[in-house]
Structure formats: C-alpha cells, structure tokens
Amino acid sequence: MAGLVSIPKPTLERLPVYYRVLVQCREAGMQYVSSSELGRRSGFDNAQVRKDLNHIWSGGRPGLGYEIDKLTSCLADFLGLHNTTDAALVGAGRLGAALAGYQGFAGYGLNIVAVFDSDPEKIGGTLSERPILSVDKLADIAERLGIRMGIITVPAKAAQAVADTMVSAGVQAIWNFAPVCLQVPKNVLVRNEDLAAGLATLSYHLKELDPLTNAMS
Amino acid sequence: MAGLVSIPKPTLERLPVYYRVLVQCREAGMQYVSSSELGRRSGFDNAQVRKDLNHIWSGGRPGLGYEIDKLTSCLADFLGLHNTTDAALVGAGRLGAALAGYQGFAGYGLNIVAVFDSDPEKIGGTLSERPILSVDKLADIAERLGIRMGIITVPAKAAQAVADTMVSAGVQAIWNFAPVCLQVPKNVLVRNEDLAAGLATLSYHLKELDPLTNAMS
DNA sequence: TAGATTGTTAATCGATTAACAATC
DNA sequence: TAGATTGTTAATCGATTAACAATC
Numbered sequence: 001m002a003g004l005v006s007i008p009k010p011t012l013e014r015l016p017v018y019y020r021v022l023v024q025c026r027e028a029g030m031q032y033v034s035s036s037e038l039g040r041r042s043g044f045d046n047a048q049v050r051k052d053l054n055h056i057w058s059g060g061r062p063g064l065g066y067e068i069d070k071l072t073s074c075l076a077d078f079l080g081l082h083n084t085t086d087a088a089l090v091g092a093g094r095l096g097a098a099l100a101g102y103q104g105f106a107g108y109g110l111n112i113v114a115v116f117d118s119d120p121e122k123i124g125g126t127l128s129e130r131p132i133l134s135v136d137k138l139a140d141i142a143e144r145l146g147i148r149m150g151i152i153t154v155p156a157k158a159a160q161a162v163a164d165t166m167v168s169a170g171v172q173a174i175w176n177f178a179p180v181c182l183q184v185p186k187n188v189l190v191r192n193e194d195l196a197a198g199l200a201t202l203s204y205h206l207k208e209l210d211p212l213t214n215a216m217s
Numbered sequence: 218m219a220g221l222v223s224i225p226k227p228t229l230e231r232l233p234v235y236y237r238v239l240v241q242c243r244e245a246g247m248q249y250v251s252s253s254e255l256g257r258r259s260g261f262d263n264a265q266v267r268k269d270l271n272h273i274w275s276g277g278r279p280g281l282g283y284e285i286d287k288l289t290s291c292l293a294d295f296l297g298l299h300n301t302t303d304a305a306l307v308g309a310g311r312l313g314a315a316l317a318g319y320q321g322f323a324g325y326g327l328n329i330v331a332v333f334d335s336d337p338e339k340i341g342g343t344l345s346e347r348p349i350l351s352v353d354k355l356a357d358i359a360e361r362l363g364i365r366m367g368i369i370t371v372p373a374k375a376a377q378a379v380a381d382t383m384v385s386a387g388v389q390a391i392w393n394f395a396p397v398c399l400q401v402p403k404n405v406l407v408r409n410e411d412l413a414a415g416l417a418t419l420s421y422h423l424k425e426l427d428p429l430t431n432a433m434s
Numbered sequence: 435t436a437g438a439t440t441g442t443t444a445a446t447c448g449a450t451t452a453a454c455a456a457t458c
Numbered sequence: 459t460a461g462a463t464t465g466t467t468a469a470t471c472g473a474t475t476a477a478c479a480a481t482c
Contacts, residue, residue: 010473016417020396034439042398046439047475054441062440063482079417080424094318098311099412104396108416148423172426173419179237179321181259189422191415195316197233198408199325200296202390204229205406206365207297209389227449251463263463264451271465279464280458 011052017042018049019075026068034065081109088142088171090135090162091153092117092127095177099151100128112151114141118158135162142169151175152182163190228269234259235266236292243285251282298326305359305388307352307379308370309334309344312394316368317345329368331358335375352379359386368392369399380407 021041025033035053039046053060057074060066076082089096089112099105100112115127116135123134133141142150142165150166152159152174159178166174173189176182182190238258242250252270256263270277274291277283293299306313306329316322317329332344333352340351350358359367359382367383369376369391376395383391390406393399399407 008473012418012421013414015421016414017398017411019417020411020413021398024397036439045475047477048473050440051442051474058441060440061482062480063438065439078421080420081417083420083424083427085420085423094311094315098315101311102412104413105416108413109420110416148426149419173423175416175419180241181234181238189419191419193410193412193415194234194237195319195410196237196321196325197230198410199322199327199392200233200236200298201229202366202392202406202408203297203300203302203326204232204295206302206390207300209365210300225449253463262451264453265449267464268450268466275465277464278458279456280462282463 007055011055014042014044014048014052015056015075015079017044018052019072019079019081022068022072022075026072030068032061032065033068033071035060037065081107084109084111085149086111086113086145086147087149087151087175088112088114088116088138088147088166089127089151089153090116090138090166091151091155091158091178092119092122092125092132093153096151096153097127099153099177100130110149113145113147118154135165138162139165139169142166142171146170148172149175151177153177156180224272228272231259231261231265231269232273232292232296234261235269236289236296236298239285239289239292243289247285249278249282250285250288252277254282298324301326301328302366303328303330303362303364304366304368304392305329305331305333305355305364305383306344306368306370307333307355307383308372308375308395309336309339309342309349310370313368313370314344316370316394317347327366330362330364335371352382355379356382356386359383359388363387365389366392368394370394373397 018038021038035049036046039049056078057071059070087110089100092115100115112130115130115132116138117123117132118135122132125132148171150171152162154162156179159180160182163174163182163184167184167188174182175191175193177193179194179196184190235255238255252266253263256266273295274288276287304327306317309332317332332347332349333355334340334349335352339349342349365388367388369379371379373396376397377399380391380399380401384401384405392408392410394410396411396413401407
C-alpha cells in the first residue's frame with residue numbers, strides 16, 4: 001500500500017522542481033543529466049539531489065547520470081501527474097481568472113471542471129470559457145461529479161464556509177489562496193498558497209539590507 | 218547590525234502566519250492570546266509558537282499570554298511591514314492583473330509603482346489604474362526610482378532576461394511567479410512562488426489516497 | 435583503461451518536542 | 459493564593475552534508 005513508504009516532506013517539495021528542470025532539459029535536447037547539473041539548475045546540493053531521487057528511482061548510471069526521459073516519466077508517475085484531477089474552483093475574481101486561464105496546469109493533470117461564485121453579477125457569466133455557477137450548487141455538483149480537489153480564491157471571510165462545503169461534498173484536497181488558516185478534518189489535505197506570507201519574508205530581507213532603516217531601529 | 222542575529226528559516230516562514238492570525242484576533246476584539254490558542258489557529262505546536270516568538274519578543278506574560286497589540290506591532294516591525302516597499306511588476310497578464318489589483322498587499326507595505334510588458338498591444342493600456350510601460354524602459358525607470366523589489370509574472374521563457382535586467386538596475390529582491398529557477402547573484406534574493414509545484418504535491422497526496430490508481434500501479 | 439558519477443553510509447547539523455521552574 | 463502560561467533547557471528527532479566504494 002502506498003503512503004507507507006513515506007517520503008520526507010522537504011524531499012516532496014523539491015521533487016516538482018526537479019521535474020520542471022528535467023522537462024526543460026529534455027526540451028533543450030539533453031539525454032542525460034548528472035546530479036550536479038540538476039542541482040546547479042534547481043539550486044540544491046548534488047548529494048541532496050541524489051538522495052531525493054533515490055527515494056523514487058535508483059536508475060542513475062554511475063559515470064553517466066540520469067536518463068532524462070525515464071526519470072521524468074518516473075517523477076510524473078510518482079507525483080500523480082499522469083492522472084487527471086478534476087477540480088472545482090470557487091471565487092471568480094482576478095486570481096481565480098488567472099488560475100483558470102493558465103494553460104500550464106494542464107501538464108500537471110489539473111482539470112478545472114466547474115467555477116463557482118456568490119456574486120449574482122458574475123453567476124451566469126463565464127471564466128475562461130467555463131460557466132460561472134452559484135456557490136449554492138457547489139455541494140451538489142462536487143458530489144455528483146466526484147470532485148476530489150477544491151481551489152479557493154475567495155476573500156478571507158468567505159473561505160472557511162467554502163472549505164466546509166467542499167469537505168462535506170467529499171473533497172479530499174484543497175488548494176487555498178485565501179489568507180486564512182482553514183480548519184478541516186485531518187483526512188483532508190490543505191495546501192496554503194499564502195502570497196502575503198511570501199511577500200513578508202521578502203520584506204524582511206529587504207529591511208535587513210537597508211542601512212538607513214537599520215540605523216534607525 | 219541586523220542580519221547577524223539570524224533567525225531560523227522555518228521560523229521566518231511561520232512568523233507571517235502568526236501575524237495574520239493576530240490581526241484577525243485583534244479584529245475579533247481579543248486583547249491577549251496564549252501560545253496554545255495561537256498555535257491552534259495557525260496549525261503549529263504551542264511550544265513552537267513560544268520558541269518562534271521569543272526570537273523577536275520576550276514580552277509574553279505567564280498566566281496571561283501575549284498582548285495582541287504589542288505582539289502584532291512587534292511582528293510588523295520585525296518583518297519590515299511598516300516600511301513601504303516600491304516594486305516594479307513585469308508581465309501584465311492575468312496573474313499580473315490579480316497581483317496588481319489585490320488590495321491586501323498594501324497592508325504588507327507593498328506599493329507597485331510601475332507595470333511593464335513586452336506586448337505592443339498592452340503597452341499604453343492600464344493595469345489596475347497603472348499605465349503599462351514597455352519593458353525596454355524597465356532598467357531606466359527601476360534605477361531612477363530606486364526600486365528594490367521586482368515581481369515577475371511573465372512566461373517562463375522570458376523570466377531570466379527580466380531578472381537579469383532587474384538585477385542590473387539594482388533590484389535586491391525578486392518575487393518570481395514564472396515556473397523557472399532564476400540564476401541571480403547571491404546578493405539578490407529570489408522567492409519562487411511556484412504554483413505548479415504546489416499543485417504537484419497535492420496531486421501526489423490525491424494519488425496516495427486513490428485506491429484504484431494504487432491498485433493499478 | 436581512466437574518468438566520472440552514482441548509491442549509500444556515517445557524521446554533522448539544525449529543528450521540533452517535552453518538560454518544568456519561574457512568574458503573572 | 460491557585461491556576462495558567464511563559465521562557466528556556468534538555469532530549470529527541472529528522473534532514474543535510476561529506477565521503478567513498480561500487481560501477482558505468
């Protein structure tokens with residue numbers, strides 16, 4: 001049974017980066033790549049690259065490196081990118097539009113099958129060629145279509161209620177862009193894409209670099 | 218000199234989460250919060266909360282907890298959120314529009330002062346009330362305005378060139394939404410907001426949960 | 435073969451968790 | 459005071475880094 005061979009969390013976060021770099025190497029016509037080269041291009045230590053990759057594949061060839069085609073496919077399998085994941089997106093604002101319109105996610109198996117909003121002005125319209133439905137229909141539709149992934153791009157105040165609805169409809173994974181910590185049952189996975197938090201860490205570093213501000217504080 | 222009292226990276230990632238939760242507590246009218254309560258609301262262990270907070274402030278009161286007003290302000294100071302950061306955004310697509318239009322970043326000191334694109338159709342138009350300028354002017358304008366932060370929302374292929382221009386214009390921190398690993402001098406900080414990578418980790422977990430897929434593989 | 439690079443072990447490093455005396 | 463909660467130390471845990479024999 002999968003899941004028992006559990007993989008370290010930091011490793012899991014790096015695997016998609018390797019995957020992306022490998023795809024780019026392949027497009028550049030490369031056939032093999034060494035752990036050093038992969039590390040250089042992805043910003044990680046070469047020993048770490050080897051250790052990470054060994055969690056999923058031990059097909060590297062001493063003296064040669066990793067066969068890009070095979071490793072790429074192996075990573076895609078491992079990450080589940082070959083499966084198509086149907087998702088419901090709630091929140092037809094600008095961020096929702098950006099996510100729904102981005103073609104790149106298709107290569108990661110994401111298929112946004114329905115878009116919801118609570119604004120009567122938006123309901124009935126479209127978002128990237130998908131009809132915008134009333135959020136009242138979310139539970140029913142998600143359940144009927146067997147949707148397992150939910151994407152939340154609503155304002156902070158509305159996010160918890162949307163998450164609750166998703167959970168009750170059987171959604172198992174939530175990609176949350178609302179700036180709140182969602183409370184969900186522990187069998188539901190939430191990934192917070194907290195942009196403001198990312199911004200704050202940059203802000204911290206800029207402050208550290210700024211001689212004037214530092215002199216004053 | 219700041220920077221020498223360096224803070225663990227995982228802690229730095231959690232501080233903005235505490236900050237956000239604290240702001241929400243304050244809005245809810247609370248005055249004090251304990252490490253347990255803060256932990257519960259942000260998803261971290263209470264001992265970890267105390268340890269993290271002690272890096273920046275030892276003003277917690279045994280038996281009472283932390284005074285929300287003081288801790289919030291202390292965190293904002295530490296993270297540099299009280300400073301206004303002027304930023305240049307390059308890439309006036311949907312994601313750029315979402316970021317430029319999001320009011321919430323203002324509370325984090327972000328001030329997008331200029332928007333650039335390479336598409337002649339877009340140049341001369343506006344994005345959230347800001348004129349869209351030719352990317353050819355990026356270096357000149359960033360330098361003249363002393364811009365220290367760059368936001369990249371261009372397609373992967375164009376991102377490295379934009380980063381190079383930013384670096385040459387004196388930008389010190391780059392918020393990168395393009396799905397590439399940027400190569401920059403080590404004195405420039407890059408934060409990759411790699412949405413596809415986040416998606417991939419969700420995809421992995423869904424695959425792990427799926428009995429049918431697992432049976433087949 | 436000689437050179438390069440893997441897979442893996444052992445050593446180091448750092449972060450999390452548990453526990454509790456100090457204190458509000 | 460009694461109850462609650464902090465700040466901090468010590469113990470545990472896990473991840474990174476270094477090193478090298480195996481091997482292409």
